[in-house]
Amino acid sequence: MLRVVAWCTSQPLRWFATATALPRVAIIGRPNTGKSTFFNRLTNRRLALTDEAPGMTRDRLEYPVSLFDLRFTLIDTPGLEDASPASLERDMMVQSQLAAEQADVVIFLVDGREGITSVDEHFARWLRRHLKNHHGHTTRVICVANKCEGHLPEENLVEASRLGFGEPVPFSAMHGEGRIGLFNAMKDALEGIEIPAVDAEQAAQEGDRLRLAIVGRPNVGKSTLVNALVGDPTRCLTGPTAGITRDSIVTQISFQGREIDLVDTAGITGVTPMSFSKHSKQDARGMNQSLRAVRFANVVALLLDATSLASDEGIKFPRKEVAIARHVTENGRCLTVVANKWDQIPAGERKRFLRDIRASFGAEVPQAAGVQIVPISALNRDHIDSVLSTAVHSFDRWNSRTGTGLLNRWLSEFLRGSTLPLGKGGKRMRIRYITQVKTRPPTFCVFGTRGLEKAEAFLREMAYAIQQEFDLDGVPVRIHCRAPDNPYVDENGKPRPKQASASPSSA
Numbered sequence: 001m002l003r004v005v006a007w008c009t010s011q012p013l014r015w016f017a018t019a020t021a022l023p024r025v026a027i028i029g030r031p032n033t034g035k036s037t038f039f040n041r042l043t044n045r046r047l048a049l050t051d052e053a054p055g056m057t058r059d060r061l062e063y064p065v066s067l068f069d070l071r072f073t074l075i076d077t078p079g080l081e082d083a084s085p086a087s088l089e090r091d092m093m094v095q096s097q098l099a100a101e102q103a104d105v106v107i108f109l110v111d112g113r114e115g116i117t118s119v120d121e122h123f124a125r126w127l128r129r130h131l132k133n134h135h136g137h138t139t140r141v142i143c144v145a146n147k148c149e150g151h152l153p154e155e156n157l158v159e160a161s162r163l164g165f166g167e168p169v170p171f172s173a174m175h176g177e178g179r180i181g182l183f184n185a186m187k188d189a190l191e192g193i194e195i196p197a198v199d200a201e202q203a204a205q206e207g208d209r210l211r212l213a214i215v216g217r218p219n220v221g222k223s224t225l226v227n228a229l230v231g232d233p234t235r236c237l238t239g240p241t242a243g244i245t246r247d248s249i250v251t252q253i254s255f256q257g258r259e260i261d262l263v264d265t266a267g268i269t270g271v272t273p274m275s276f277s278k279h280s281k282q283d284a285r286g287m288n289q290s291l292r293a294v295r296f297a298n299v300v301a302l303l304l305d306a307t308s309l310a311s312d313e314g315i316k317f318p319r320k321e322v323a324i325a326r327h328v329t330e331n332g333r334c335l336t337v338v339a340n341k342w343d344q345i346p347a348g349e350r351k352r353f354l355r356d357i358r359a360s361f362g363a364e365v366p367q368a369a370g371v372q373i374v375p376i377s378a379l380n381r382d383h384i385d386s387v388l389s390t391a392v393h394s395f396d397r398w399n400s401r402t403g404t405g406l407l408n409r410w411l412s413e414f415l416r417g418s419t420l421p422l423g424k425g426g427k428r429m430r431i432r433y434i435t436q437v438k439t440r441p442p443t444f445c446v447f448g449t450r451g452l453e454k455a456e457a458f459l460r461e462m463a464y465a466i467q468q469e470f471d472l473d474g475v476p477v478r479i480h481c482r483a484p485d486n487p488y489v490d491e492n493g494k495p496r497p498k499q500a501s502a503s504p505s506s507a
Contacts, residue, residue: 022064022071022072022073023072023073023104023105023190023193024072024073024075024102024103024104024105025065025072025073025074025075025103025104025105025106025107025186026075026077026096026099026100026102026103026105026106026107027039027074027075027076027077027107027109028077028080028096028099028100028106028107028108028109028123028127029079029080029108029109029110029120029123030079030080030081030117030119030120030123031079031080031081032079032111033079033109033110033111033146033147034109034111034146034147034173034174035057035076035077035079035109036048036057036076037146037173037174038107038109038144038146038171038173039061039063039074039076040173041173041174041176042065042067042074043063043065043074045063047061047063047076047247047248048061048076048247057076057077057078057079057247059078059095059236059247059249059264060075060076060077060095060098060099060235060249061075061076061247061249061250062074062075062076062250062251062252063250067179067182067183067186068179068183070183070186070187070190072104072105072186072190075099075103077095077096077099077100078092078093078095078096079092079096080093080096080119080123080126081093081119094234095234097130098234100127100130100131100139101130101139103139104139104140104190104193105139105140105141105142105186105189105190106127106131106139106140106141106142107141107142107144108124108127108141108142108143108144108163108165109144109146110143110144110145110146110160110163110168111145111146111147112145112146112147112148112156112157112160112168112170112171113147113148113156114147114156115155115156115159116156116159116160116162116163120163121163124163124164124165127141128164140189141165142165142166142169142182142185142186142189143160143161143163143165143166143167143168143169144168144169144171144182144185145157145160145168145169145170145171146171146172146173147172147173147174148170148171148172148177148178149172149174149175149177157170169181169182169185209259209260209261210258210259210260210261210298210299210391210392210395211260211261211263211296211297211298211299212260212261212262212263212297212298212299212300212301212388212391213248213263213265213290213293213294213296213297213299213300213301214226214262214263214264214265214301214303215265215268215290215293215294215300215301215302215303215324215328216267216268216302216303216304216321216324217267217268217269217304217318217320217321217324218266218267218269219267219305220267220303220304220305220340221303221305221340221341221378221379222264222265222267222303223236223238223264224238224378224379225303225338225340225376225378225384225387226249226251226262226264228378228379228381228384229253229262229384229387229388230251230253230262235249235251236249236264247266247286247289248263248264248265248266248289248290248292248293249263249264249265250262250263251264255385255388255389255392256389256392258392260388260391260392263293263297265289265290265293266286266287266289266290267286267287267290268287268290268291268320268324269287269320270287270320270323271291271323271324271326271327275287291327294327294328294331294333295331295333297333298333298334298395298398298440299333299334299335299336299391299394299395299398300328300333300334300335300336301336301337301338301374301387301391302321302324302325302328302335302336302337302338303338303340304318304321304337304338304339304340305340305341306339306340306341306342306344306345306353306357306375307341307344307345309339309353309357309360314356315353315356315357315359315360316360317357317360317361317363317364317365322364322365325337325361325364325365325368325371326365326367326368328368329365329367329368329476332440332441332476332478333441333476334391334394334395334397334398334441334474334475334476335368335371335474335476336371336372336374336387336390336391336394336474337357337361337371337372337373337374338373338374338375338376338387339354339357339373339374339375339376340376340377340378341377341378341379342375342376342377342382342383343377343379343380343382345375350375354373354375357373358373361373366460367460367476368474368476370464370467370468370472370473370474370475371473371474372390372394372473372474374386374387374390390474394473394474394475397442397471397472397473397475398439398440398441398442398475399439399440400439400442400470400472401436401439401442402436402442402470404433404434404435404436407434407435407436407444408433408434410466410469410470411431411433411434414462414465415431418458418461418462420458421452421455421457421458423449423450423451423452424451429448429449429451429452429455430448430449431446431447431448431449431452432447432448433446433447434446434447435447437480441475441476441477441478442466442472442475442476442477442478443477443478443479443480444466444477444478444479444480445479445480445481445482446459446462446479446480446481446482447481447482447483447484448481448482448483449483450483451483452481452483453480453481459479459481462479463477463478463479466479
């Protein structure tokens, strides 16, 4: 049975905070100097989307980095360019400004192959005006000349030194050259800034962090929800235009003593390559990265616009959301359905509305039995704490293990009320016992009659019963079947050749 979280209004979220205490290093520069490639090189991951066309990056991306023995949080930013007020480009510029003001160190990235342009000089002056950050001290700036592979004209580096940030550090993000020079410059810039040590216990806990991905079709309020959960309305770009978010943006927060990696994602309109072909290359790559975020998440919150569910046929769960929900469960991730814009549903209709959503979702995605439905208003911050509390509960159950004795006592009760499928020769199959073999997601092995694995309807019924009995609502359950070895057939199921009987020994 699907569970519905009751509607209520939350208090302001005073207990949210950024989880990282590492020094912050922001990459700043005009478009197409290679900031995202530089970010991917230092993180050793393809986290930021890259493209020859300018303006690919729109939000701030953050990731903890180790450069030899230096540890810091690296921040990728949109390219600096002047823009008119109330435009997307202006909002992107604000993202870069915030990153610079909140950083301990700024890497001002220039194109070493092209040389210094008037745009570089303009934004170098702009950067000097914004070097006072929220800590009250002057942010240190390192000039890095990217694309310095091969032999470059010496005058290009001389020009870069005139920007007022000292001698530039030659680097090639494409080939990874120049790490030693960057390390020396970073070590000097970070001198005097305390870097917390990581002990063995903390390192072990990193593997237990909850990673919560917010997914859904474009323009349902994913970035607005992330901003509300973080407590920072400027963390992710938002607006009425669909498709603003392209990269998967990870923000670390704390919730009731638990560390959570919160992932904002680009809107998804399908889960197959065919669905991507209808979009631009940039949007398709953003959607592909969103699906990758699902695979690397522990819990996925599927956000939908509650006001768009009504149709002439009543409440109908949208086809695209059904595809996303199936993709989540097939990847073994916990699923929560979040109905946004709930404040726009008339108060007298909300109970019926939830009941109809529950019925529609259960009919369309039967493998996601027990998924919780959380009604919220991201814009008004109503009930958004339930998104996190539900995710924490699902994560704990996703990691849970049930004892074999308890499982088999439940199995006896379950079999008394169930009809086992027919096997070969019309005989009823038998189940001897059950045990849990792994977690993340909970996976069970059933030992019984050969051919039980083909009884899919019965195994679905068993998985649903396990979810209900052991508080695994919204947690995918997998069941494997094993049968005792048959001495008369080989591993391919073919009869073994009969062995000749030994002749009696002569007297």
